[in-house]
Amino acid sequence: MSLRGRMTAALFAAAVAAFATPAWAQNYHIGALLPNSGPMTQFGQLFGNGADLAADHINADKMLSKPFVIDHEDSQGQPQPAVTGMNKLVRVNEEPVVLTAQSGVSKAVAPIGEREHVVTINGGGVAPDLAKLGPYFFNVIPLVNYEVRALVPYLAKEKKFKRIAIVYVEDPLGEACLNELKENAPKNGMELVGAFSVPSTSRQFAPIAAKVREVKPDVVFVAYYGQTMVALVKQLRDAGVDAPFTSYSGFDDPDLKALPAAEGSIYSSQKMDWASTDPITARFVADFKKKYGKDPTFYNANYYNAVWVTAQAMASLEKKKQPITGENIRNELLAIKTFAAVGGKMEFQPDGTVSMPMQINELIKGGSKVLN
Amino acid sequence: MLFLQLLVDGLQLGALYALMAVGFAMIFGSTRVFHYAHGTTYVIVGYLFYYLAERLHLPWWAAGAAAAAAGVVFGVLLDRWMYRPIQRDEGSFFTVFVASFGIAVVAENVIIILFGASFVSISTPLTRVSDIGGGIVVSYLGMFSVLAAALLFVFLNWFLDRTDVGVALRALSENPDLVRGFGLNPRKLSQYAFAIGSLLVAPAALVATCVTGLTPTAGHRVVLISIAASIIGGIGSLRGAGLGGLILGLAESLAVWKLSTGWSEAVAFIILFAFILARPSGLFGNRARV
Amino acid sequence: MVGYILNLLILISISGILAGSLNFIIGYAGIYSLAHAAFFGIAAYTGALIALHVSTSLLIAIPVAMAICAILSLVISLPSLRVRGEYFVVASLGLQMIAFTVFSEWTSVTGGLGGITGVPVATIFGFSLRSLGSMLAVSLACLALVTFAIFALVRTSFGRNLRAIRDNEVAAAAFGKNVALTKTLAVAISSALCAVAGVLYAFHVSFVNPESFTIDASVLVMAMIIIGGTGTVFGPILGALIIHLLPAGLTYLTFLPSRDLASLQQIIYGAAMVLLMIYRPSGLIGRANVKDTWSK
Known part of the structure; x- marks a missing residue:
């Protein structure tokens, strides 16, 4: 059988297997x-x-x-x-x-x-x-609004943070975090000292770090996800943002857990007791x-x-x-x-x-x- | 205060961009190959560096040298096995571009299969900033990239002005027949151009792997920056490409000073457009060649 | 099963329109644009917004989107066409990047990265295109119309001028052809035809967000016409067919690791682009006189 013939037969067999199997x-x-x-x-x-x-x-x-x-x-x-x-x-x-x-x-x-x-x-x-x-x-x-509502009181009461800044991706998730912070930070006696948006295509965060340092926050909320979030956290820390990071459950990320710069970050998540x-x-x-x-x-x-x-x-x-x-x-x-x-x-x-x-x-x- | 910090950050970023762009400008200027896979060279060097240094725990200088060498080999082989057969049939600019793009797509996905799509970086204390006075912070690697860029420009100027190969490379872009007439082999010269151009992107790849981290798709942005810088500087001018890179880096950083942080990415392309509209020959370009 | 095939055919028709309209400038005019996805996106957003706020009729959405795309293309191409070859590619690349930024940043209109959801079902002459079959019929009709329009256009004196410019711009100018005007018109026509695909896409998927209009999408369309054959009538449609059927076919090769399938697809596109450029730059059904087409 020619190569083409064999390929056709293989494709046909695969198609039959996918559709016609009685299983x-x-x-x-x-x-x-x-x-x-x-x-x-x-x-x-x-x-x-x-x-x-x-x-x-x-x-x-x-x-x-x-x-x-x-x-x-x-x-x-x-x-x-x-x-x-x-x-x-x-x-x-x-x-x-x-x-x-x-x-x-x-x-x-x-x-x-x-x-x-x-x-x-x-x-x-x-x-x-x-x-x-x-x-x-x-x-x-x-969903994230529940998370931020649980997180902010902890930051204010247990950690005694006063000044919070947010670095957020410009999408529904990032904006939801921003809006929840705007509403919940003052209620808990915290001040939202800066809100910095990050375009989803950006990978260079040194300039944003400079702006974050400028407002001297006690804690920095990072509203992002995936690999760019890991890069963002690393670069902010490298560029001299020394305040601890805080975030929603997106911080429960294997890459981030392996990143020394993220140690000490505080984040919310649904309750999950693995030793239960x-x-x-x-x-x-x-x-x-x-x-x-x-x-x-x-x-x-x-x-x-x-x-x-x-x-x-x-x-x-x-x-x-x-x-x-x-x-x-x-x-x-x-x-x-x-x-x-x-x-x-x-x-x-x-x-x-x-x-x-x-x-x-x-x-x-x-x-x-x-x-x- | 903020302005000064952004200026310093912009200089470091600009130095990295300049290093990316000069290699591209070198290859494009002397061989007229629209080497889209220049970004692929960058990614290959970065990933190999990461693999050797972080996974195999080789000393950083050995890993860096091996990665840079691999980049050079990649560039030269592409020229020999892909660009040359296409150019033999008088392939146009676009034929070359498509093939080069194809290679970039293949390499990017091979890396995804090998290393995964997520971001890799090398942790070193050298990327942490320290205060250099007045609240302005710089990292050692940031300083290194500015220094490396400056040194490479001095070297390149010397090379292109004083050595036979350098002079011939410059002549190649203007008039290949002339080069042939002087008994030089344009093919050989084009190999030199690819070797040096690929080598030039290595420092940027090594530094960026540590500072910003690397993803398999990072190459596209490198090429965009390179092309933009080459156009701003003027096609064919290495000085121009370097300066173009510096301008882009500074602009991207300083844009944040007054504008919302969301626009920093687009600023580079707005500058590029302004140049294409107002001065398509770039800063140092030869008007007649446009 | 039928639904799946219908959906695939609709997407192929939309891609066929996209590829055909891009082929009009690349294949016949020698203008290499990487910004096709930007116009595709502009049209999709226009279609979605019209559907949500004005009317769900394709007969309103398509002409408006075509007009907007044509006008926007003029704004951009007029200055860019002052320069040649590689400059236009780069300018279009830059435009593609800026378009993506605008799609994701202009939140009040585009909904940002979250996009626009809930685009209602399209209608035509008051008839609802709720079923996939009717949507396919309309998409195929649009594909046929666009293909015919291109087929007819390249046979007019305008089309001959385009090819003259493609083959030798200096000579064409010397013969008194208005090169800039001809090229600008070509780009405007191409963008307007591309708008048809954008509107159909917005209605079919009923969701529009920036991720569908990245540089990758531009490249995919380019891959379609390069694989199919530039400067041919059916090459782009063949290309669209291949690019859409390849992933569907690959998923039936069960021995391939499913995690790497998407990467393997990309590797196949990439390798096909390289090999075609080396051995057959005119594409699968391209014309024989390769050198004539591609040399400057």
């Missing part, structure tokens, strides 16, 4: 549309690892009558590939549930989910505009370490929870002998409302967001510790 219908599938390439790749892995572990547990427990499978598609962290990937998951694979992350991607795919009655669950993005993406969009991560004796949390922590050889993070836990609650809703539907459709899963999630999940109780609000208790953390050498 397809014998399983329950959900989709995961995560950034498996591009600048957010690392997070895509964190998210995916958590989801995959949940699938392992669901199958081990025989929670459902059929094996449970997660199909991964790459969103590349960008809207257009995400829309293509979402279409594939929703229209080819006919997944009733799709996991997603990041505001841009979530906003681009949420309308498809709503139109096709597919539950879309975010466990990674925290921008507040994620709360308004329609009846089929759920967040299993508390609660059986779900303990099992998650133990098996996560076993499977991936490292400690879990919030992100792992959130995507684990996203899959976990989905399977619970499916199991409940099975019991009621109702078909497993996106619409039914959505209604079931809101009907059950409170789930036992990693980290404790998780309660869905009618608008698809969750309320969870918060905690304050500090970055220490090579990791983080809980302060309160």
Whole structure:
């Protein structure tokens, strides 16, 4: 067979395998549309690892009558590939549930989910505009405005900081942090002494550092995410910004934990006690370490929870002998409302967001510790 | 006070930009190859430096030298294996550009597969600033980049004015036939241009890997800065490219003085546009050649 | 399955329009622009804003976006065209960067990095394009119209002037052709045609943010016409087809590590650009007289 012939045959075989295998219908599938390439790749892995572990547990427990499978598609962290990937998951694979992350991607795919009655669950993005993406969009991560409201009083009362400055990326997340600070800092007796925006394309932060030093803050809020945030923190510190940094849960970042310049930073996150004796949390922590050889993070836990609650809703539907459709899963999630999940109780609000208790953390050498 | 600090920061940034731009200007000026992959050379040098120094724990000077050498080899091989076959068919400026861009895309993604898409940097106490009086702060590496830029310019001036290869390189851009007439081999000269041009970008790559950190996609920005600086300075003029880089660095830093910090990125391109509109031949360019 | 294919075909049609309009200046006029994604973006934002605030009719959004893109292109191209070749490429590169900055910084209009969400479904003659099939039909019709417009344009005396300038600018000027005017018009037409793609994109995806209009998008469009063949009518469409089907095809090669798929795609585009430039600069279905096309 010629090379071309062989390639065609291989492609054909692959296509047949993907579409025609009888095993397809014998399983329950959900989709995961995560950034498996591009600048957010690392997070895509964190998210995916958590989801995959949940699938392992669901199958081990025989929670459902059929094996449970997660199909991964790459969103590349960008809207257009995400829309293509979402279409594939929703229209080819006919997944009733799709996991997603990041505001841009979530906003681009949420309308498809709503139109096709597919539950879309975010466990990674925290921008507040994620709360308004329609009846089929759920967040299993508390959004950033809740975080800042928990963080500011701690900075004022426990740390006795008076002057706070913010360096923020110009997007919904950064602006939400700015607005929350504007509102909450004075309430807690702190003064917002400077607000400096960073263009998302910028990688040179020495001039911003000069402006931050000029206002002499006691503490500097960094509202950014991903690799640029790590570069930003390093450069600010290098350029003589000596005040401690503070941030939202975006600081729970493996690269940042490895960065000496970030040590001593204070950040908020959802409450997560890894040493808890609660059986779900303990099992998650133990098996996560076993499977991936490292400690879990919030992100792992959130995507684990996203899959976990989905399977619970499916199991409940099975019991009621109702078909497993996106619409039914959505209604079931809101009907059950409170789930036992990693980290404790998780309660869905009618608008698809969750309320969870918060905690304050500090970055220490090579990791983080809980302060309160 | 703030102004002075921004001026100092701008000088350091400008020195780095000048180092990036001079190598590009050298290659473009003498061979007329629109070497988009100049940014790729920068990224390769930076990542290799990171790999050797941070992962294999080689001494920094050995890692730096090896990385710079790899950059030179990359540049020379590109000239020999890619640009030359294209130019043999009288490939136009754009054909060369597309191929060069293609290489940049390939290299960027190979690095992503090898090192991941996230940012790498080398931690050294040399990037921490210290007070030099009056609240103005500078880091050792910042001072080093200004010094390195200054020294390299002195060296380049000497090289282009006083050595045979240097004089021939300058002649190559004006009139390749003339060079041939003097018994020099334009091909060989073009290899020299690529070798030296690639070597020139190495100090900027090494310093930036420590100071700002490196991502696989950093090359695009390096090329943009290089091109912008070359145009501001005037195509074909090395002095001009160096000065252009310095202006861009200063502008990017000083823009923050009065404007919102959000606009510092765009300032470079606004200056570039102003030059293209008002003085397309640049500061030192030869008007007739535009 | 059908929905997935329809969606892919819509995206291919949109890319075909983009590539065709870029090919009009690169292939026929020898003007190399890296700012195509900027105009694509301007049109997409225009379309989204019109849809949200004025009317969801394509018959309003498309002409307005075309006019805005054409006018903006004049503002930029008039001065830039004073210079030649490499300068225009660089100017367009700079313009692309500035456009991205404006898209992400002009928050009151563009919504910044958060973008504009909830663009309503498009209508045409009062008929809603809610189903993918009807959207595809309209996209294909637009692609056909744009392709035909380019096909017709290059056969007029204007088109002949363009090619004369492409092949030898000095000679064309010597023959009394108004080079600057011809080039400026070409850029304006190209930008206006590109606007069709932008509006369709905004309605189809119903979400617009700056990330879709980066330099990478410009390069992707360029890759389409280079792979397909510059200066040909169907080359850009073939290119668009290949660039969109490649990732879809790669995902079925299950032995490839899925984490590296996107990088592998990029490597394939990049390598294809290099190899084509060395061995076949006219693209897959380009004309045979390569040297004539590409030498200055």
